[in-house]
Amino acid sequence: MSTQPLAGLGEFELIERIMSRLGSVAARDILVPPGDDAAAWLVPAGAVVATTDALVEGVHWRSGEHATMGWADVGWRAVASNVSDIAAMGATPQHVLVVLTVGPALDLEALDALIDGVSEACTAHEVHVAGGDIVRGGETSVSMTVIGSATADASGEGGDVPLLRRDRAREGDVVAVSGWPGASGAGLALIEAGRADEPEHAALVAAHRRPHARVALGRAALAAGVRCGIDVSDGVLQDAGHIAERSGVGVEIDLEALPVHPRAVAALGVDGARDLALGGGEDYELVLVGTEDALRALDTPEVPVTLIGRVVAAHPGDAWALDATGARYVPTRAGWDQLRS
Amino acid sequence: MSTQPLAGLGEFELIERIMSRLGSVAARDILVPPGDDAAAWLVPAGAVVATTDALVEGVHWRSGEHATMGWADVGWRAVASNVSDIAAMGATPQHVLVVLTVGPALDLEALDALIDGVSEACTAHEVHVAGGDIVRGGETSVSMTVIGSATADASGEGGDVPLLRRDRAREGDVVAVSGWPGASGAGLALIEAGRADEPEHAALVAAHRRPHARVALGRAALAAGVRCGIDVSDGVLQDAGHIAERSGVGVEIDLEALPVHPRAVAALGVDGARDLALGGGEDYELVLVGTEDALRALDTPEVPVTLIGRVVAAHPGDAWALDATGARYVPTRAGWDQLRS
Numbered sequence: 295m296s297t298q299p300l301a302g303l304g305e306f307e308l309i310e311r312i313m314s315r316l317g318s319v320a321a322r323d324i325l326v327p328p329g330d331d332a333a334a335w336l337v338p339a340g341a342v343v344a345t346t347d348a349l350v351e352g353v354h355w356r357s358g359e360h361a362t363m364g365w366a367d368v369g370w371r372a373v374a375s376n377v378s379d380i381a382a383m384g385a386t387p388q389h390v391l392v393v394l395t396v397g398p399a400l401d402l403e404a405l406d407a408l409i410d411g412v413s414e415a416c417t418a419h420e421v422h423v424a425g426g427d428i429v430r431g432g433e434t435s436v437s438m439t440v441i442g443s444a445t446a447d448a449s450g451e452g453g454d455v456p457l458l459r460r461d462r463a464r465e466g467d468v469v470a471v472s473g474w475p476g477a478s479g480a481g482l483a484l485i486e487a488g489r490a491d492e493p494e495h496a497a498l499v500a501a502h503r504r505p506h507a508r509v510a511l512g513r514a515a516l517a518a519g520v521r522c523g524i525d526v527s528d529g530v531l532q533d534a535g536h537i538a539e540r541s542g543v544g545v546e547i548d549l550e551a552l553p554v555h556p557r558a559v560a561a562l563g564v565d566g567a568r569d570l571a572l573g574g575g576e577d578y579e580l581v582l583v584g585t586e587d588a589l590r591a592l593d594t595p596e597v598p599v600t601l602i603g604r605v606v607a608a609h610p611g612d613a614w615a616l617d618a619t620g621a622r623y624v625p626t627r628a629g630w631d632q633l634r635s
Numbered sequence: 636m637s638t639q640p641l642a643g644l645g646e647f648e649l650i651e652r653i654m655s656r657l658g659s660v661a662a663r664d665i666l667v668p669p670g671d672d673a674a675a676w677l678v679p680a681g682a683v684v685a686t687t688d689a690l691v692e693g694v695h696w697r698s699g700e701h702a703t704m705g706w707a708d709v710g711w712r713a714v715a716s717n718v719s720d721i722a723a724m725g726a727t728p729q730h731v732l733v734v735l736t737v738g739p740a741l742d743l744e745a746l747d748a749l750i751d752g753v754s755e756a757c758t759a760h761e762v763h764v765a766g767g768d769i770v771r772g773g774e775t776s777v778s779m780t781v782i783g784s785a786t787a788d789a790s791g792e793g794g795d796v797p798l799l800r801r802d803r804a805r806e807g808d809v810v811a812v813s814g815w816p817g818a819s820g821a822g823l824a825l826i827e828a829g830r831a832d833e834p835e836h837a838a839l840v841a842a843h844r845r846p847h848a849r850v851a852l853g854r855a856a857l858a859a860g861v862r863c864g865i866d867v868s869d870g871v872l873q874d875a876g877h878i879a880e881r882s883g884v885g886v887e888i889d890l891e892a893l894p895v896h897p898r899a900v901a902a903l904g905v906d907g908a909r910d911l912a913l914g915g916g917e918d919y920e921l922v923l924v925g926t927e928d929a930l931r932a933l934d935t936p937e938v939p940v941t942l943i944g945r946v947v948a949a950h951p952g953d954a955w956a957l958d959a960t961g962a963r964y965v966p967t968r969a970g971w972d973q974l975r976s
Contacts, residue, residue, distance in 0.1 A: 326800060331866055332686035
């Protein structure tokens with residue numbers, strides 16, 4: 295467990311092993327592929343959209359005997375969580391840069407699995423690895439940067455590049471969410487309870503270990519004229535709160551309108567499932583704010599988009615959940631704030 | 636020492652503190668400034684150039700009683716080492732994304748100093764912080780991504796975007812290096828010997844703690860028609876070896892031509908100073924390969940550019956150092972390979 299089985303491999307051997315294992319996911323056809331001082335690729339005039347996010351062993355996941363996920367899941371999630379931030383702008387993710395900090399728990403088998411997870415998530419999200427860095431450390435972590443692009447509006451508003459922004463909610467807009475928020479939190483609760491292998495919970499466990507970023511939905515929302523959105527990384531209430539704060543409006547979420555996963559209700563009860571939707575983390579669904587017509591048109595059988603609330607003038611800067619009587623409802627489980635112990 | 640004095644601050648309070656301390660170095664005037672799901676900025680048609688690099692406490696620096704540098708130096712170096720990779724492409728660095736992993740040793744005072752170092756280095760290198768992530772961890776580390784741009788050749792070779800690449804060395808080219816390679820290694824040796832405060836060593840210690848990336852030189856080299864370069868992060872010999880390998884040529888470095896810092900010679904002897912130039916790390920000077928005329932024209936009093944060798948057909952894939960008799964010389968201190976203990 296605490297040996298350092300990668301110590302015998304040098305930095306360059308490890309990079310070669312990783313690049314070879316990434317296969318077609320390595321960005322080999324760009325202007326300057328991985329292996330130079332920096333990667334380079336051609337872009338048309340428009341906007342570069344970039345985000346960065348890290349997963350740390352023991353904070354974002356546990357390995358070993360009471361593991362919350364396998365190494366391949368860690369690799370997958372690192373990609374999906376970053377791609378989700380680009381999806382939440384309505385932009386197109388393209389290239390990934392990876393910093394891998396190799397701690398004692400990461401042996402060669404674990405490294406290979408982690409890279410396989412990165413590779414599978416890159417394939418699923420249509421992005422390529424353009425570069426990275428590998429360093430030694432006392433704990434394993436994966437930092438990623440995803441860089442994408444957005445192009446000028448076809449309607450030609452003077453070279454404007456439209457994006458989904460947090461500060462674009464206006465009084466009278468409605469609020470929608472994709473998928474089943476809280477599913478990831480329910481999956482984690484089942485994993486922690488030692489029930490991850492029960493077949494009826496597979497969808498919830500997969501929501502935690504293998505989330506899919508909503509890239510196509512973000513782009514479709516932008517094309518439909520929606521200009522405000524965020525991804526759900528800290529629970530619907532906290533993330534809708536960011537929109538309220540940045541837009542200077544109030545947001546109201548109807549508790550009973552929340553699309554909770556039927557399996558989450560079965561496992562945790564309707565109150566538990568709703569609290570996880572409001573305050574659980576890491577769903578990577580999108581909260582979208584716009585006109586009712588635009589949002590309704592985004593709903594599909596594969597990725598449901600459900601209206602859950604509205605933008606109001608009251609309580610500016612805050613998102614409130616309201617129960618069936620119209621009273622403010624405060625979930626038991628608060629949003630995920632990584633730095634508070 | 637091992638308390639967690641940042642634990643009382645939440646993620647958002649920390650981000651606010653950091654953004655406010657970054658001041659004018661935060662990218663506030665871009666299309667989507669920090670504070671949304673991702674940052675976005677407008678670019679003309681051309682190439683995006685991107686690199687990522689991490690510094691880990693205990694690996695790349697030591698804090699505490701036997702510190703190799705202060706927290707502000709750590710912040711500075713994280714910026715400079717990443718910007719250097721963009722400089723080594725001949726591109727223009729523009730935006731920085733920062734992942735800060737907060738370990739137990741990082742109290743508020745240390746955090747502020749680290750951010751001040753980031754801010755000072757961003758100002759010196761004319762880049763802005765466009766985003767980041769802050770996470771809790773068992774050790775402190777700083778991962779950065781620097782994103783820059785390069786534009787199509789003014790001479791208009793069919794939309795070609797010229798860059799300095801490792802695979803562009805040709806037999807008959809000459810090899811040059813900027814500044815005084817080995818100065819950073821000599822500075823570290825003096826720090827380790829407890830002599831960092833001796834005034835005559837200030838320049839060497841600064842070379843280790845506050846290196847300057849050679850952005851203007853990289854761009855000037857590209858403008859002068861040079862198409863091959865690398866930055867010196869692992870010693871001249873190992874980095875010239877990357878050029879030899881990627882270009883399928885041999886590189887010969889004349890030991891006596893190496894521009895070693897006079898203070899490094901005074902402190903470590905000429906052999907010690909040369910070994911550090913060949914095999915010491917983290918100088919962030921540029922090795923450039925091209926025609927003699929082009930390289931000679933880059934030499935200035937502020938940033939000397941010295942011819943140190945040539946590209947040959949012999950020993951393809953390898954860079955050799957040669958002594959005054961023309962015999963192969965192997966330095967005692969090997970290049971820096973982070974993952975070998």
